[in-house]
Amino acid sequence: MSIIILILIALAILFGVRDLRIRFITRPVFAFFKKVLPPLSTTEKEAMEAGDVWWEGELFRGKPDWNKLHDYGKPGLTVEEQAFLDNQVQTALAMIDDFDIVHNRKDLPPELWEYFKKEGFFALIIPKKFGGREFSAYANSTIVAKIASRSISAAVTVMVPNSLGPGELLTHYGTQEQKDRWLPSLAVGNDIPCFALTGPEAGSDAGAIPDIGVVCRQSFNGEDTLGISLTWNKRYITLAPVATVLGLAFQMKDPQGLLGDTPDIGITCALIPTDHEGVVIGNRHNPLSMAFMNGTTSGKEVFIPLDWIIGGPQYAGRGWRMLVECLSAGRGISLPALATASGHVATKTTTAYSYVRQQFGMPIGYFEGVQEAMARIIANTYQLEAARRLTTLGIDLKVKPSVVTAIAKYHMTELGRDVVEDAMDIQSGKGIQLGPKNYLGHAFMANPISITVEGANILTRSLMIFGQGATRCHPYVLAEMEAASMDDSAAGLDRFDNLLMGHIGYSCRNALSTFANALTGSRFSSAPVSGQTKSYYRDMNRISAALATMTDVSMLVMGGDLKRKEMISARLGDVLSQLYLASATLKHFEDNGRQHDDLPIVHYVMQQRLHFAAKALQDAIRNFPSKIISILLKVIIFPLGNHFAMPTDKSAVNLCMGMMQPSPARDRLTFLCGEFAGDKSGIAEVEAAFNAKYQAKALYKKLKQAQRNKQLPAKLPMVDLFDAALSENIITDEEHTQLIEADKLRLDAINVDEFSSL
Known part of the structure; x- marks a missing residue:
């Protein structure tokens, strides 16, 4: 015991006496940081600095301020x-x-x-x-x-x-x-505008675009003009075939020094009329048979004046940062909107179709195999809507949350793919036979487009979410990287010493919080609400602290190599993403007024998110390159094992049965799939059949009971069954008419389009 006391006293002196600390701790760690911190390319540095840190910063730091999340307000329409x-x-x-x-x-x-x-x-x-x-x-x-x-x-x-x-x-x-x-x-x-960024040699690595603009002087409109000679070759450009004005990203170079002493100015964006001499609008692409305009554009030694640079000559070389900051629209608004729409359509039509489509004498929605997939559709749609609202709220608050929009782009487009695939599985022939009545086929075909554009999902997950988030959201790392780039003067060491002490305290607090919450099941963790969602906030506190601990250990042990350990960094990014999606779910529940009939969905979603987050942590620990550190992390984060389980079968059954009936909860979950007069998409048709059959449910139950009592034959075609029931005075003429009409709507809904020839 006395030895332990002496060690503690020695550590207290070592850390407490500033001169000793700087000499024996800060200076060696400063040298270590210079050695192991990942070097940043100019492109990476610009991407890292672009955009703002928003709610994801709270999730990354181990102790989210949930009141801040609730105080953001809720999105609304003017x-x-x-x-x-x-x-x-x-x-x-x-x-x-x-x-x-x-x-x-x-x-x-x-x-x-x-x-x-x-x-x-x-x-x-x-x-x-x-x-x-x-x-x-x-x-x-x-x-x-x-x-x-x-x-x-x-x-x-x-x-x-x-x-x-x-x-x-x-x-x-x-x-x-x-x-x-x-x-x-x-x-x-x-x-009509288009923007040309992607080319044959640069897709997800848009920072490596080979298209060149060389500063030079040429005659323009009869005058000697300082400008740029552009050569480019772009593809996958949406609206290019019909565009009248072309936004163009290119590498700007000044080999003659006409603008200064920087020969490689960097990525620049310019605006060029498509009827300008030398601009070529090429052929159309055929993006999975979708009908939106998409094609190519090129040009060779096309001269434009300098003032065609977006923002003017002073924005030469600032194009990459402009693009990264403005990607929030595509990543945070447009593509997630497509995915969310797919969820609303899938939920509205699948819950309806599963009720009106019968096999083996009962609706297919009553089969547990179908309910397993339908529960995923319902839960994922709620998740999509929640994430859509929180992400657009962030953008409307005038922040540019680059990490959040990357999370939204990746996970929401993947969830959009999942809901459509599950809906196709359940509706089967209804989904695969194309025609005016098919409301799933084109969404199914288009899903890979959203997955691919605005940064391929694989690279968004493995490189961007954690790679950018770990540095931008961490309260110390970016500042330490900047300090490590300074010399080891007294001022540099002093700044680094302050950051290091704060970082050590931060890391110790998160590790202790992680371990304590793991041992106690987060029972003593704080939550901003009471009721049935309280435990989810507590569990998220635990996982947030675990992510912070895991991040610090990973960066310390792997340093610059963490950039190349894409599978581990992707899993850590998944933890952050699941925390963000779960946050959106809880906020959506609060913003909706804590509707009691939403609780089955909220429970299902939250149990999924916590399970996925914990599993990502567990897999990252299992694959950690140092086995000793892996064991230590397991002891800190999962000392009693991983007990975050997926939702039960019973919860899936209850969720589906509640949604296979008209209700305010179902309306809230499908409002984007709105109704209008003259809708011939097939959606109105299946919804009409659903409502008609539900309104006649008491009559169907009466017929089923009559069959059990042997008053009616066990197996008869529907119309014959209705006629027999009328003959036996089991139903009235009015009820017979109601059943006939409901059955007509049912057949209209389950039938698919057919053609004399194709």
Whole structure:
């Protein structure tokens, strides 16, 4: 015992006496940091510094401030935005015939193009003073999602001008002259924009684009002009075939030193009319048979003046940061809106179809095998809607949450794929036979598009979420990296010493919190609410602290090699992502007024998220390169084992049975898949059958009881059964008519389109 006391006294002196601490601790650690911290390329540094840290920073630090999450408020629509949804969007939906768009025209009909232009669908983000709508991110997302519930092709056509592209870049960075020239024309659809970033040699690694712009002097409009000679070759460019103005990202070089002494200026963005001499708009692509415009553009030694750079010459070389900051629209608004729309459609139609489609004498939704998949659809849709709201809320709060939008892009598009695949499995033949009545097929075909664009999902998960989040969200690492880049002067060591002491205290607190919560089942952890969701906040505190501990240990042990350990960093990113998605779920429940009939879904979602987060931690520990450290981490994080389980079978059954009936909870979960007069998409058809059969459920029960009592034959076609029941006076004439009508609607809903020839 005396030896332990002496050791503790020695440590107290070593850490407490500043000169000793700097000499024996800070200086060696400072040298170690310089050696092991990952070097950052210019592109990585710009990406790291772009955007803001928002709620993800709280989740990463081991002790989230849940009151801060609740105090963000909730997203909502202005009177103007709601009126646009009730009028213009509903009118547009009635004009959409997606089968005709995709299979016949392979384009939107001219009248829909004109309506989109005239009513400002392409100007949702453009400020009002330039003739735009200037809607919120939440309204933008809701509009795109509503359109996507009936046509992915139409939704993509609307979302692209309101996503990463000339409109957004001009709004944020354009000169006044550029804004005055382009934004009013874009707002009324006189100009159609596209943005050319991706090429044959640069996809997810957009920072490595090979397209070159060389600073030079040439004659332009009869005058000697300082400008750029551009050569580019781009592909996968949405709206390129119909664009009148081209946003272009390229590497800008100044070998003659006409602008200064920097030969490699860096990635730059410019705006070029597509009718400008030398601009080539090439052929169309065929993106999985979707009908939105997508194609190529190229140019060779095309000269433009310097003032065509977005933001003017002073923004030369700042294009990468501009792009990273503006990617929030595509990653946080547009693509998640498509995924959420898929969830709403899948939930609305699958719960209805599972009730009206019968096999072996009962609705297929009563089979537990079907309920297992249907429960995932319902839970994932709730998750998608919750994440959509929280992410757009962050954007509307005028932060640029780059890590959050990367999480949203990856996980929401993957969840969108999951819900459509599960819906296809349940609705089977209804989903695979294409035709005007098929509401799943095009969404199923389009899913890989969202997975691929705006940064491939594989690389978003393995490189971006944790790679950027660990540095940006950590309270000390970025500052320590900056301090480590300084020399070892007294000022540099003093700054590093302060950061190091704070970091050590932070790490010890998180490790102790993780271990204590693991031993006590988080029972003594704080929560901002009472009731049935209280335990989830406590468990998330535990996992947040575990993530912080795991991150510190991983960065300490692996240093720069952590960048190359993509499987481990991806799993740690998954922990952060699951915490974010779970946070969105709990906030959505609170924002909705803690509706009691939402609780079965909330329980299901939260148990999933906590299970996935804990499993990701467990897998990261199991695969940690140092076995000794792996054992130590297991003792700290899971001393009693991993007890975060998936939802029970009973909860899945209860969830599905509650959703296979008309209810406010079902309406809340499917509101993006709205109803309108003349809907011929097949959605209205299956919903009508669902409502009719549900309203006649007492009659069906009466018939079933009569069969058990031998009053009616056990097996008869439906109409014959109704006739027999009428003959035996089991039902009245009015009830017979009701059953006949319900059965007619049922057959209409389960039948698929057929063609004399294809």
